[in-house]
Amino acid sequence: MSATPHREPTVSPLDVEAVRRDFPALHQEVHGKPLVYLDNAASSLTPTPVLEAIEGFYTRDRANVHRGIHELSQRATAAYDATREVVARFLHAARPEEVVHVRGTTEAINLVAATWGPAHLGPGDEVVITQSEHHANIVPWQLLCERTGATLRAIPIDATGQWILEEARRLIGPRTKLVACGHVSNALGTINPVAEVIALAKAQGALVLLDGAQGAPHLPIDVQALGADFYCFSAHKLCGPTGAGVLWGRYELLEAMPPYQAGGDMIEQVTLERSTFQAPPLRFEAGTPNIAGVIGLGAALTYLEELGRERIAAYEEELHQYAAARLAEVDRLIPVGTAPAKVPVFSFTVDGAHPTDVGYLLDSQGIAVRTGHHCAQPVMAAFGLSATARASLAFYNTRDEVDRLVEALHKVIGWL
Numbered sequence: 147m148s149a150t151p152h153r154e155p156t157v158s159p160l161d162v163e164a165v166r167r168d169f170p171a172l173h174q175e176v177h178g179k180p181l182v183y184l185d186n187a188a189s190s191l192t193p194t195p196v197l198e199a200i201e202g203f204y205t206r207d208r209a210n211v212h213r214g215i216h217e218l219s220q221r222a223t224a225a226y227d228a229t230r231e232v233v234a235r236f237l238h239a240a241r242p243e244e245v246v247h248v249r250g251t252t253e254a255i256n257l258v259a260a261t262w263g264p265a266h267l268g269p270g271d272e273v274v275i276t277q278s279e280h281h282a283n284i285v286p287w288q289l290l291c292e293r294t295g296a297t298l299r300a301i302p303i304d305a306t307g308q309w310i311l312e313e314a315r316r317l318i319g320p321r322t323k324l325v326a327c328g329h330v331s332n333a334l335g336t337i338n339p340v341a342e343v344i345a346l347a348k349a350q351g352a353l354v355l356l357d358g359a360q361g362a363p364h365l366p367i368d369v370q371a372l373g374a375d376f377y378c379f380s381a382h383k384l385c386g387p388t389g390a391g392v393l394w395g396r397y398e399l400l401e402a403m404p405p406y407q408a409g410g411d412m413i414e415q416v417t418l419e420r421s422t423f424q425a426p427p428l429r430f431e432a433g434t435p436n437i438a439g440v441i442g443l444g445a446a447l448t449y450l451e452e453l454g455r456e457r458i459a460a461y462e463e464e465l466h467q468y469a470a471a472r473l474a475e476v477d478r479l480i481p482v483g484t485a486p487a488k489v490p491v492f493s494f495t496v497d498g499a500h501p502t503d504v505g506y507l508l509d510s511q512g513i514a515v516r517t518g519h520h521c522a523q524p525v526m527a528a529f530g531l532s533a534t535a536r537a538s539l540a541f542y543n544t545r546d547e548v549d550r551l552v553e554a555l556h557k558v559i560g561w562l
């Protein structure tokens with residue numbers, strides 16, 4: 147019998163043209179030009195299976211969850227609850243009960259700040275963030291520190307947009323109770339060394355919250371292997387609907403946290419004198435939730451799973467390299483954030499032009515990029531800037547679209 151020949155595992159490439167057919171919004175003209183959508187870090191587009199899942203809820207299963215015994219409510223509840231399992235699989239969580247449905251990353255961070263925070267922080271305690279955070283992972287901690295008397299510290303970034311790890315080693319110490327940091331920077335695209343920072347925090351007995359708003363769309367996530375305590379992301383950056391997102395937390399932490407908002411669905415028993423509360427995750431999901439949004443999130447993660455996260459990552463990496471090489475050809479384009487490990491997010495300025503003008507001129511060519519401070523003013527301050535233009539790519543973008551961006555930039559620069 148002959149030995150079975152050894153084969154390297156292969157992943158068949160993403161069929162991007164087929165993928166693009168799933169995204170109706172891609173197929174339109176803007177200012178008379180075919181749309182090139184490069185604002186995916188702000189919000190991604192929505193594929194047909196997600197639109198159908200949302201429509202299916204509104205047209206067939208339209209009822210409230212967790213309350214009705216009638217068929218429609220049962221169906222809505224089953225679809226809503228099923229998303230928890232899909233999210234748990236997506237994050238490699240130990241159990242679906244660790245998944246809390248919230249409005250998005252912002253609410254997830256605020257939930258932890260409002261519930262875990264006051265019970266664990268006081269004068270002399272410290273919360274450590276970084277200079278590359280989105281405002282959603284800065285302001286809640288500022289308010290919490292003001293309320294509790296704790297101190298907020300920030301790990302600075304270097305000229306390439308990477309955390310300065312010596313500073314992290316200096317700042318994370320015995321007073322640190324929580325480290326809250328981004329998996330990937332939204333303004334620069336840097337993939338942050340979260341494993342190192344988690345190890346520093348754990349050595350001091352501190353908890354770690356990872357803002358995964360930009361990590362979850364691009365990187366495989368295994369919350370158990372990461373060793374973080376909380377992980378947050380937003381559905382709308384992952385091909386899902388707006389107004390839905392996830393707080394994942396280790397179950398024993400969630401179990402020890404008091405309620406967030408109070409009302410229906412989060413209680414066990416209510417008398418006029420006092421109430422008892424559900425176990426997590428329902429303890430944190432007061433009131434009628436965003437049922438359609440949660441169902442849409444489940445459909446989005448299922449869609450990504452079916453396309454294959456590995457296949458998506460391989461395609462994105464190839465497109466990333468192509469875009470980096472093409473953008474490097476553009477004279478007067480100054481990249482902002484040049485770390486070696488990045489997702490395909492390109493922040494830049496154009497010598498002699500305000501980023502807002504660059505944004506308007508690109509829009510006139512049908513090209514959607516983001517301009518401004520990207521809700522990361524401390525990042526802008528680190529580079530001595532008030533704004534950049536940012537092109538952020540998704541797996542449904544193509545080399546042709548990158549070429550269109552580069553051509554348009556040449557044109558814009560010619561107009562200056």
Ligand code: PLP
Nearest residue numbers: 250251252280282332359360380
């Ligand atoms: N954190 C990061 C890194 C982000 O990029 C964003 C959104 O851009 C947020 C938090 C806030 O997300 P949301 O507005 O969906 O709550």
